[in-house]
Amino acid sequence: xxxxxxxxxxxxxxxxxxxxxxxxxxxxxxxxxxxxxxxxxxxxxxxxxxxxxxxxxxxxxxxxxxxxxxxxxxxxxxxxxxxxxxxxxxxxxxxxxxxxxxxxxxxxxxxxxxxxxxxxxxxxxxxxxxxxxxxxxxxxxxxxxxxxxxxxxxxxxxxx
Amino acid sequence: xxxxxxxxxxxxxxxxxxxxxxxxxxxxxxxxxxxxxxxxxxxxxxxxxxxxxxxxxxxxxxxxxxxxxxxxxxxxxxxxxxxxxxxxxxxxxxxxxxxxxxxxxxxxxxxxxxxxxxxxxxxxxxxxxxxxxxxxxxxxxxxxxxxxxxxxxxxxxxxx
DNA sequence: TTCGGCAATGTTACATCATAACAGCGGGGT
DNA sequence: ACCCCGCTGTTATGATGTAACATTGCCGAA
Ligand SMILES: [Zn+2]
Ligand SMILES: [Zn+2]
Ligand SMILES: [Zn+2]
Ligand SMILES: [Zn+2]
Numbered sequence: 001x002x003x004x005x006x007x008x009x010x011x012x013x014x015x016x017x018x019x020x021x022x023x024x025x026x027x028x029x030x031x032x033x034x035x036x037x038x039x040x041x042x043x044x045x046x047x048x049x050x051x052x053x054x055x056x057x058x059x060x061x062x063x064x065x066x067x068x069x070x071x072x073x074x075x076x077x078x079x080x081x082x083x084x085x086x087x088x089x090x091x092x093x094x095x096x097x098x099x100x101x102x103x104x105x106x107x108x109x110x111x112x113x114x115x116x117x118x119x120x121x122x123x124x125x126x127x128x129x130x131x132x133x134x135x136x137x138x139x140x141x142x143x144x145x146x147x148x149x150x151x152x153x154x155x156x157x158x159x160x
Numbered sequence: 161x162x163x164x165x166x167x168x169x170x171x172x173x174x175x176x177x178x179x180x181x182x183x184x185x186x187x188x189x190x191x192x193x194x195x196x197x198x199x200x201x202x203x204x205x206x207x208x209x210x211x212x213x214x215x216x217x218x219x220x221x222x223x224x225x226x227x228x229x230x231x232x233x234x235x236x237x238x239x240x241x242x243x244x245x246x247x248x249x250x251x252x253x254x255x256x257x258x259x260x261x262x263x264x265x266x267x268x269x270x271x272x273x274x275x276x277x278x279x280x281x282x283x284x285x286x287x288x289x290x291x292x293x294x295x296x297x298x299x300x301x302x303x304x305x306x307x308x309x310x311x312x313x314x315x316x317x318x319x320x
Numbered sequence: 321t322t323c324g325g326c327a328a329t330g331t332t333a334c335a336t337c338a339t340a341a342c343a344g345c346g347g348g349g350t
Numbered sequence: 351a352c353c354c355c356g357c358t359g360t361t362a363t364g365a366t367g368t369a370a371c372a373t374t375g376c377c378g379a380a
Contacts, residue, residue, distance in 0.1 A: 036327080040328085040329075056366080058365070074329090074368075075329075075330080077366095077368075078328085093308065094253045094306075096366060111296065113300055113302045115302075122302070124296060124300055126295075126296040128292050129293065132288050133311060135286075137313065140273055140282060140316075141316035142282070142311070144311040144313040148254050148308060148309070148312075149293075149307075149309055150253070150307075151296075151297050151304045151308075152307075152308075153302055153303045153304040153306070154302070155302055156302065196356080198358090216336085216337080230358080230359060231359095232360070233338070234338090234339075234358090234359085234360085235359080237337095237338065237339075238358080256336085
């Protein structure tokens with residue numbers, strides 16, 4: 001099991017372990033590809049993983065700057081671009097924010113459930129939904145590449 | 161038939177008529193609700209409808225300023241917010257841009273096919289996809305509200 | 321060993337997208 | 351006449367993202 005699903009985001013879980021799993025997996029994936037997960041990039045990945053809520057680039061910057069004074073916007077955006085390119089994080093388009101991927105290593109567009117109350121965002125992998133997307137594109141004679149699926153609402157915890 | 165589907169966006173079609181249909185429909189909808197489709201707001205709607213490609217707020221501003229010198233960013237964003245509130249346009253989150261709605265009057269989140277080559281964007285209404293979204297949320301005990309579905313790729317014309 | 325290429329990072333400046341806050345104006349009701 | 355309220359004007363600023371060039375450090379070729 002790669003990284004624990006964000007389904008547990010709302011429940012108490014050992015998030016320290018959750019982060020460590022993600023970082024460990026990232027190191028393995030990059031090593032296997034010859035991609036350079038530098039200390040800077042790993043630090044940014046760690047910051048993104050600090051919560052199960054999407055984090056803005058400038059929030060990452062603020063946090064990064066605590067240990068890395070020379071950090072500037074390009075520092076962060078380059079690292080985020082690298083991490084997205086390696087499939088280690090996703091961008092949540094409707095929030096202009098970034099989230100650790102729970103299925104890193106398996107190339108995919110993400111599908112997200114975003115709680116408007118608590119901010120917790122769960123990445124789901126739904127085959128039927130994936131099929132429906134492909135079918136919809138095919139029916140319109142459209143060659144789909146990147147898919148953005150973001151559902152906002154209330155998580156189970158917040159709805160209760 | 162309300163507004164012609166953007167499926168025809170790539171084919172030659174009488175776009176002047178296409179715009180007129182959309183504006184006429186918008187007037188009817190707003191009149192029926194007591195919503196004030198002021199000349200300014202209608203002008204912004206017209207500008208958004210000038211093409212079947214999503215248009216940025218500042219592009220709208222540039223165009224609007226040709227006939228309306230006092231136009232400023234808030235002028236445009238207020239109009240766009242009104243038009244979104246009335247369901248007459250959609251925001252394309254992955255492009256930070258706005259597009260006329262082809263199903264105005266029927267409240268819905270849009271589903272979009274965005275050509276990365278020519279920019280033409282088609283709004284589709286796919287019941288199976290809608291169901292798959294609802295099922296996916298339900299399965300995760302998530303109360304979905306707003307749904308963002310944007311598929312980028314190549315339209316039939318550009319793929320050929 | 322020295323040098324040149326290349327990827328990563330540093331650094332400055334700027335581009336793009338969006339909103340806060342308050343002022344002015346004008347129609348409709350009392 | 352007066353107030354209320356929605357729309358628009360106006361100034362300023364916040365938030366997000368990128369261009370362009372400089373510097374560093376490693377590694378392989380000459
Ligand atoms: Zn966790
Ligand atoms: Zn929640
Ligand atoms: Zn048209
Ligand atoms: Zn195209």
